[in-house]
Amino acid sequence: MAIKRVGSQTVKLENPPAIISSHSIVGPKEGEGPLKAYFDLILEEDLWGTESWEKAESKIQEECIKGAINEAGLSTKDIDYLIAGDLLNQIIASGYSARQLGIPYFGLYGACSTMTESLSLGAMLMDGGFADKIVCATSSHFSTAERQFRFPLEYGNQRKMTAQWTVTGAGATLISPSGPGPYIKCITTGKIIDPGIKDAANMGAAMAPAAMDTLINHFKDTGRDPSYYDLIISGDLGYVGKDIVIDMMKKEGYDLSKNYTDCGVEIFDRSLQDTHAGGSGCGCSGSVFNGYIIKEMKKGKFNKVLLMSTGALHSTLITQQGESIPGIAHAVVIENKREG
Amino acid sequence: MDKLNKKEYQKFSDKKSPKPKYLKNIVMAFLVGGIICAFGQVIINFLKSLGLDEKAVGAGTSIILVFLGAILTGLGVYDKIGKVGGAGAAIPITGFANAIVSPAMEYKREGFIFGVAAKMFTVAGPVLVYGIGSSVIVGLLSLLFRR
Numbered sequence: 001m002a003i004k005r006v007g008s009q010t011v012k013l014e015n016p017p018a019i020i021s022s023h024s025i026v027g028p029k030e031g032e033g034p035l036k037a038y039f040d041l042i043l044e045e046d047l048w049g050t051e052s053w054e055k056a057e058s059k060i061q062e063e064c065i066k067g068a069i070n071e072a073g074l075s076t077k078d079i080d081y082l083i084a085g086d087l088l089n090q091i092i093a094s095g096y097s098a099r100q101l102g103i104p105y106f107g108l109y110g111a112c113s114t115m116t117e118s119l120s121l122g123a124m125l126m127d128g129g130f131a132d133k134i135v136c137a138t139s140s141h142f143s144t145a146e147r148q149f150r151f152p153l154e155y156g157n158q159r160k161m162t163a164q165w166t167v168t169g170a171g172a173t174l175i176s177p178s179g180p181g182p183y184i185k186c187i188t189t190g191k192i193i194d195p196g197i198k199d200a201a202n203m204g205a206a207m208a209p210a211a212m213d214t215l216i217n218h219f220k221d222t223g224r225d226p227s228y229y230d231l232i233i234s235g236d237l238g239y240v241g242k243d244i245v246i247d248m249m250k251k252e253g254y255d256l257s258k259n260y261t262d263c264g265v266e267i268f269d270r271s272l273q274d275t276h277a278g279g280s281g282c283g284c285s286g287s288v289f290n291g292y293i294i295k296e297m298k299k300g301k302f303n304k305v306l307l308m309s310t311g312a313l314h315s316t317l318i319t320q321q322g323e324s325i326p327g328i329a330h331a332v333v334i335e336n337k338r339e340g
Numbered sequence: 341m342d343k344l345n346k347k348e349y350q351k352f353s354d355k356k357s358p359k360p361k362y363l364k365n366i367v368m369a370f371l372v373g374g375i376i377c378a379f380g381q382v383i384i385n386f387l388k389s390l391g392l393d394e395k396a397v398g399a400g401t402s403i404i405l406v407f408l409g410a411i412l413t414g415l416g417v418y419d420k421i422g423k424v425g426g427a428g429a430a431i432p433i434t435g436f437a438n439a440i441v442s443p444a445m446e447y448k449r450e451g452f453i454f455g456v457a458a459k460m461f462t463v464a465g466p467v468l469v470y471g472i473g474s475s476v477i478v479g480l481l482s483l484l485f486r487r
């Protein structure tokens with residue numbers, strides 16, 4: 001019997017894993033944004049000495065994972081599992097970073113929901129007693145995402161006002177059965193919700209219903225309401241998605257107006273950085289969580305955080321065939337107190 | 341969310357989505373497109389002053405504008421012109437050069453055959469296919485029915 005399950009989609013971890021280190025690397029544009037003080041490394045140029053954007057993204061992820069391992073005073077040999085994913089076809093940024101690291105590796109594809117997908121699975125593996133050290137990581141790169149999903153960089157097109165800006169960056173979280181925390185307490189795994197949006201330049205609207213579904217089920221499963229948390233933060237719904245979530249959740253009876261925001265809203269300054277509807281990409285919640293959120297949790301600004309990365313599980317191929325964009329959102333609860 | 345009404349949600353999310361600034365975009369397209377075309381006229385006048393005939397002037401002007409569009413793409417300037425000018429930058433022949441050169445640059449790392457050569461037409465390909473295709477049809481019709 002699944003004794004750790006609560007309600008329909010949530011698990012409560014019996015021995016909440018401790019986050020013993022975290023690392024974030026971002027590109028130059030993110031390094032000029034409002035959260036610049038929180039990132040461990042800001043790149044001066046986004047090729048980072050490599051020959052291609054893909055190789056650069058892989059290097060960013062690899063160095064980010066190494067950064068988290070070093071910060072904990074460990075070496076790659078001490079790590080039992082690496083759980084990582086990214087946006088590229090065949091998740092090559094992760095596969096090639098894992099090739100260099102030599103850690104037993106699970107590759108994930110959850111699009112931009114990867115950060116909480118990897119944290120969810122990592123925490124469950126650990127609570128199950130299968131590992132002592134796990135790294136959960138993800139990355140994205142503006143230039144690899146542009147060429148895969150949109151247009152060549154030098155092509156002179158106009159971006160839509162609802163379009164979001166893929167974050168160049170990576171985040172890695174190292175978890176262990178014990179440590180000073182914060183701790184991963186609770187996980188709500190999302191279902192795919194497809195509201196029928198076909199415009200790939202309006203991801204916030206495509207993913208918002210999935211985010212709401214996960215939130216509502218989380219609150220129902222745990223019996224909590226939004227005020228339980230100091231911070232509820234979604235991955236990359238951007239300004240459009242955030243606005244939709246606040247409005248529609250209010251109709252469902254949940255007030256998110258006080259403590260809810262979105263990583264894609266926080267990472268860029270929309271008026272100065274011309275990022276339209278905000279940031280997106282796996283690296284958006286990856287770097288904001290491992291940079292901003294964890295650091296502020298350690299300082300005590302936030303004690304109870306619900307992080308919910310959001311993903312759009314489409315490809316250019318299937319949208320050209322007329323399909324709509326399926327959304328997903330996975331929630332992870334991180335708290336400074338282990339008990340309760 | 342399982343019982344979400346897709347039509348209503350589409351309407352709701354459209355309302356929540358910021359709209360493009362149409363007036364500003366139209367004015368900028370007019371200005372940028374106008375400047376490019378006025379510059380084309382400068383080239384035409386210059387070539388005429390050299391004593392070239394009308395056909396040679398037309399070909400020469402196109403060649404020079406395509407060259408400039410390609411150079412500005414390579415220098416990383418044309419995408420900025422396109423961002424401001426929209427269709428005003430895309431429709432003149434310089435925009436066509438941008439549509440060919442930008443994927444060629446982008447895919448250089450995948451090699452000269454499967455990268456540059458194969459991907460060069462990913463943006464402009466449809467324009468070529470339907471442009472050349474329809475010109476062939478019009479040509480045939482004119483051959484058959486013109487008296």
